[in-house]
Amino acid sequence: MDTLFILQKLKMDNVYKKLQIIPGVGPKLSQEFAKIGIVNVSELKGKDPEKLYLQICTKQGCRVDRCVLYVCRSSVYFAENKNPDPEKLKWWNWKDKK
Numbered sequence: 001m002d003t004l005f006i007l008q009k010l011k012m013d014n015v016y017k018k019l020q021i022i023p024g025v026g027p028k029l030s031q032e033f034a035k036i037g038i039v040n041v042s043e044l045k046g047k048d049p050e051k052l053y054l055q056i057c058t059k060q061g062c063r064v065d066r067c068v069l070y071v072c073r074s075s076v077y078f079a080e081n082k083n084p085d086p087e088k089l090k091w092w093n094w095k096d097k098k
Contacts, residue, residue, distance in 0.1 A: 015039045022078050024071045024091040032056045032068070033075075044079035052076075070094040 019030035022041060036055040038044060044052075049072035056072075057063050073094035078084055087093055 022075045023089040024074055029068065029071060032059070035059050041079050044076050046080070047076050049073040049076050066096070067091065 015034050016027060016030040018040060019025055019033050019038070020027065022044075025033070033039075033052075033056075036052065036059060038047075038052070049069065052072040052075075053064075053069040056068060070091045071094075074089055074091045077088050077094075081088075
């Protein structure tokens with residue numbers, strides 16, 4: 001295996017792990033964040049969750065599950081708050097209001 005490839009893979013694995021400290025963000029969503037240019041939690045500060053969601057949809061070429069939008073909302077909240085309310089770290093608490 002090519003050394004450069006291995007180094008790039010290790011770098012991306014590290015990026016994914018950094019993003020997975022966000023409650024509700026697992027391996028798949030951390031990869032989706034990286035695909036739209038979010039590689040550090042701090043890069044979520046000030047972002048519009050709806051725009052992040054639409055960028056993920058565009059990258060995938062289809063409308064993804066709305067749960068991803070809810071995780072985007074909770075992720076931005078997590079990034080912007082040093083002492084977040086634990087209830088607001090649960091993605092299901094960010095569902096659309098009826």
